[in-house]
Amino acid sequence: MAAARIAAPAPGRPTPLGWAETSGFAYLVPALVLVVGFFAFPxxxxxxxxxxxxxLGLHNYAELFGSTTYLKIFLNTFVVSGLVTLISVVVGFPVAWMLAIMPRRWGQVIFAVLILSMWTNLLARTYAWMVLLQRTGVxxxxxxxxxxxxxxxxxxxxxxxxxxxxTYIMLPFVILxxxxxxxxxxxxxxxAAALCGATRRQALTSVLLPLAMPGILSGALMVFVMSLGYFVTPALLGGTANMMLAELIAQFVQSLVNWGMGAAAAFALLVITLSLYALQLRFFGTRRVGGA
Structure with missing residues (x-):
């Protein structure tokens, strides 16, 4: 008892645990510095x-959204991103369902193939598609x-x-x-749905798809956002006649050395991406988008 009284802190003096609780904000400082330095400041x-x-002025944005050429590039970007997202979900859902129900041993083999395809160099995969898709290709x-x-x-x-x-590159981001x-x-x-008289189509549309919607939303959102800013594959397979927004930004900065227009296009892409993400959170909620 005497030892306990000696070890007890004086009234009003903060204990080490209390100091840690009151200064817990200090543990957030490294993360805040990282976010501010590598995201907010840029x-x-x-x-x-x-x-x-x-x-000084908004002339870069006026030119960007007032030109039919640049608006066509925006349209190309959204059309391709939407098509890639739709095809990836339609193709990826059966593959994911197969991986979920097949024996674990075979599932691990197919899973390893998907992971290896993601680890393969992006440039090599794109050049492989150039060989396959050309007029004299396979x-x-x-x-x-x-x-x-x-x-x-x-x-x-x-x-x-x-x-x-x-689509080939984005498929793993939906399947996983x-x-x-x-x-x-x-x-x-x-x-239980089958015992209640549901057909296979009814079980798919009324039971399986609603339960799988968190994964569908998170995968679709990831693919669409990544597709909006993709550069390598559109540059090699699309060419200048079918330019997308990321290629336009690169051309402004590298070829034309027009930092103002490049920054305006990049900032517009960022705002559009964040707006779409916020819109999806508004209608579907953080739990469903995050896959919880």
């Missing part, structure tokens, strides 16, 4: 360049040998090639979160 600098170069030769087409299809230097190449969600669904739920 965004502010980007905004300042967009309204100060070559002169795809055109196979279709002609089967008698499906008479003339080679134009699959490169257009938005078709960009959509195909980007979807697989995690589908594996948490109890098979007894689908069995």
């Amino acid at each position: 965004v502010v600098a980007l905004l300042l360049k967009s309204v100060t170069e070559p002169q 795809i055109n030769k196979a279709l002609m040998s089967l008698g499906i087409i008479d003339q080679p299809l134009e699959l490169v230097n257009n938005l078709t090639g960009v959509t195909i190449g980007m 979160p979807l697989t995690g969600i589908l594996r948490t669904i109890d098979p007894a739920v689908l069995q």
